[in-house]
Amino acid sequence: MFLARVIGTVVATRKDPGLAGTKLLVIQPLRPDRAPSGRPLVAVDSVGAGAAEEVFYVRGREAALPFLPAEVPTDAAIVGIVDHWSTS
């Protein structure tokens, strides 16, 4: 999982039926020092994240787990909102 910040939203009327009703957020992966790192991506929110919040997200097959038994065809899902992190 990677740390990220919510930086936007995506509106898509024509999409896979499995994505109907999902909230699609644009997130920017972050390094622990909060520097942006890598290409922003589109993730499905499963925890009620909002604009500018710091989150962590899961990629790949696991990104569908929070939505089971619904089969949501996503490879990225926000699974946590960060209260804080610390690094040494």
Next chain:
Amino acid sequence: MFLARVIGTVVATRKDPGLAGTKLLVIQPLRPDRAPSGRPLVAVDSVGAGAAEEVFYVRGREAALPFLPAEVPTDAAIVGIVDHWSTS
């Protein structure tokens, strides 16, 4: 998932039977500011995307979900056509 633009098509007569009848598009991943980012790839279209449209696509095992119960051997599928996105 990543944002992308449809930039081309692929024609392949000899291919895995599971890909028969699919539409193969060449897509260019985009950053939210619409700058190209990374290597263009070949994705199967599941939503009727056309030339130059902005889309988002899913990678990995999830790319086969839109086509179930057919087993389409793809690791990339367009799952949405973007109306618009906004970033802060």
Next chain:
Amino acid sequence: MFLARVIGTVVATRKDPGLAGTKLLVIQPLRPDRAPSGRPLVAVDSVGAGAAEEVFYVRGREAALPFLPAEVPTDAAIVGIVDHWSTS
């Protein structure tokens, strides 16, 4: 999936039994303008690709699909031979 060119072959006598009888090709990923892009990899051929042909390949779990019900432990499979592609 990515575009690639077949650039070589691999011979391996000692290998996982699931790979017995497979054809192992070295492929170079290509950009749509045919410039090499990224590290060459070893893919199992499922479509009869030959030297110098342009192909596309699938990665990850989907790479095993063309060989089912045999369980071939590969994460890359050539699934199509390109007739031509066009980009705008």
Next chain:
Amino acid sequence: MFLARVIGTVVATRKDPGLAGTKLLVIQPLRPDRAPSGRPLVAVDSVGAGAAEEVFYVRGREAALPFLPAEVPTDAAIVGIVDHWSTS
């Protein structure tokens, strides 16, 4: 799997229920010469790793295996604490 060093912790009150009770660590991937390599990530600990320890971690679907039958929606899990490694 990659070598890494534990460099921090993440606290997240609002998270996927499948992550409840897990220990979330920030890890820095390492090269065998211990140079940092790539973006730090968040991994679930399955082996009792602590601050500054050298570990190796698994990514993707396999990251959920140590926690079965619980379905933990993670794509990264620490699966070993390194006693030592040697390279030639």
Next chain:
Amino acid sequence: MFLARVIGTVVATRKDPGLAGTKLLVIQPLRPDRAPSGRPLVAVDSVGAGAAEEVFYVRGREAALPFLPAEVPTDAAIVGIVDHWSTS
């Protein structure tokens, strides 16, 4: 799959039970011209590879296939020892 050279070993007493008894090798991915390419990784050996041998390895979910029905939580497995490869 990628070509690689075995460059070391990892010793880990505290590890996931699914990794008990496995041989953990450090491998350096190679380009076909044998130039190192990318970060060395830790792979489970399934074919009896030894120091300095040239191999190819599989990543992701497929890396667990050679060990079934045991569930080995690895995302990288050496599945072949290369006799030779040729590229044009």
